[in-house]
Amino acid sequence: MEKPHCYWCHRYHDIMIEKQLLKVTRWGIKTVMETELFCSEGCFINALPYLHRYAKYSLGSIIAMVLIIFGIVRSFSISRSLHLDNDLFLALIIFPLGFLLQVIPFTTPEAVQYVGLKKGILMTRTIGIIIVFLGIVLLKLSRI
Numbered sequence: 829m830e831k832p833h834c835y836w837c838h839r840y841h842d843i844m845i846e847k848q849l850l851k852v853t854r855w856g857i858k859t860v861m862e863t864e865l866f867c868s869e870g871c872f873i874n875a876l877p878y879l880h881r882y883a884k885y886s887l888g889s890i891i892a893m894v895l896i897i898f899g900i901v902r903s904f905s906i907s908r909s910l911h912l913d914n915d916l917f918l919a920l921i922i923f924p925l926g927f928l929l930q931v932i933p934f935t936t937p938e939a940v941q942y943v944g945l946k947k948g949i950l951m952t953r954t955i956g957i958i959i960v961f962l963g964i965v966l967l968k969l970s971r972i
């Protein structure tokens with residue numbers, strides 16, 4: 829059997845602490861109590877703020893994300909019907925996406941399994957920063 833890793837830092841220790849966590853299922857619909865392993869009390873405390881925020885806002889932020897992605901996919905027709913420059917429209921909808929990923933840095937169960945929650949959050953935040961940067965570039969490109 830694979831050695832268990834710490835849910836937060838992904839390190840392996842001989843003695844692990846079992847903790848009950850309130851977790852949200854993949855699509856943010858339902859919260860469930862699950863047992864996860866931590867290498868220390870400190871790692872457990874580090875994971876709590878993210879898990880609490882995620883349990884509270886996951887459904888709302890997933891809906892927001894779906895709307896933004898729909899907006900990106902349909903940007904040409906939406907921006908035309910709003911008489912907006914397409915680059916400006918894209919910049920306006922991807923800024924909130926970038927900020928959303930800072931506040932609620934989504935991780936997938938797979939990411940947590942392979943790198944741990946700490947690195948998963950860092951990866952999502954990095955993507956969020958790239959998206960905000962892209963928004964700035966689009967704003968520069970738009971004719972305003």
Ligand SMILES: [Zn+2]
Binds near residue numbers: 834837838839867868
């Ligand atoms: Zn740990």
